[in-house]
Amino acid sequence: MTGRALIVVDVQNDFCEGGSLAVAGGSTVASDVNDLFSGRGYTAIVATRDHHIDPGPHFSDDPDYVDSWPPHCRVGTPGVEFHPAVETEPFDEVFSKGEYSAAYSGFEGVSPSGESLADWLHRHDVDAVDVVGLATDYCVRATALDAATEGFRTRVLLAFTAGVSPTTVAAALTELDTAGVELVGQVTSHD
Ligand SMILES: [Zn+2]
Numbered sequence: 001m002t003g004r005a006l007i008v009v010d011v012q013n014d015f016c017e018g019g020s021l022a023v024a025g026g027s028t029v030a031s032d033v034n035d036l037f038s039g040r041g042y043t044a045i046v047a048t049r050d051h052h053i054d055p056g057p058h059f060s061d062d063p064d065y066v067d068s069w070p071p072h073c074r075v076g077t078p079g080v081e082f083h084p085a086v087e088t089e090p091f092d093e094v095f096s097k098g099e100y101s102a103a104y105s106g107f108e109g110v111s112p113s114g115e116s117l118a119d120w121l122h123r124h125d126v127d128a129v130d131v132v133g134l135a136t137d138y139c140v141r142a143t144a145l146d147a148a149t150e151g152f153r154t155r156v157l158l159a160f161t162a163g164v165s166p167t168t169v170a171a172a173l174t175e176l177d178t179a180g181v182e183l184v185g186q187v188t189s190h191d
Contacts, residue, residue, distance in 0.1 A: 002127040003043025007117075007147070008033055009106055009133030009140050010050050011086045014072040014079030016134075021072040023135045025162035025188065030083035033132055033160050037090040044092045044124050046117070048106030048133075048143065049082070051075055051096035058102035065164070067102075075099070093120055104142035107150065118150050128153035136163035136187070141172040144181045155182040163187070 011033060013019045016026030037045060050073035052058070060068035073080045082088050095109030095117045103109065107117050121129070129152045131144045140161050147154040156176060163169035173183060 004128040005044040031085035106143040107146035132160035136161040137168035159185040
């Protein structure tokens with residue numbers, strides 16, 4: 001038996017309204033993803049989180065919003081916490097990434113015991129994944145691309161994502177489609 005896992009990407013305070021790197025619609029996504037946690041037949045539900053200690057040039061006082069960003073999701077600050085609207089009890093495991101470098105993909109993350117996301121999913125007989133969360137054009141994009149590269153049948157549930165900018169979201173969706181990732185639903189405008 002194999003099954004499909006839900007990967008909830010970076011639904012954290014700093015990526016939601018009021019955070020240091022807020023994405024429009026982030027808090028809406030944080031509450032909407034709860035609707036996915038039961039009745040969908042997922043084999044497992046996992047979350048990723050940006051978990052920065054000293055990620056070098058990923059942080060900048062003069063960010064370009066492409067490769068450098070305002071400081072965000074620093075360990076020990078409220079910004080690193082999951083948004084209060086998202087129910088964390090259903091998470092079977094949480095994968096932390098980016099302690100000392102930039103890390104956009106959840107597949108760069110590790111569990112508290114140090115296991116990679118790919119190893120964890122294989123160990124739980126997962127062969128397909130649905131990816132949701134923040135932000136569509138960065139960490140959702142990178143996580144879904146890596147999932148496809150790792151051989152998982154991969155979908156992105158667009159109604160449960162929010163992006164930084166329409167231009168980069170459009171580019172990301174083209175890239176995901178080309179990589180064989182199935183795009184389900186429509187991008188919601190959170191403006
Ligand atoms: Zn980061």
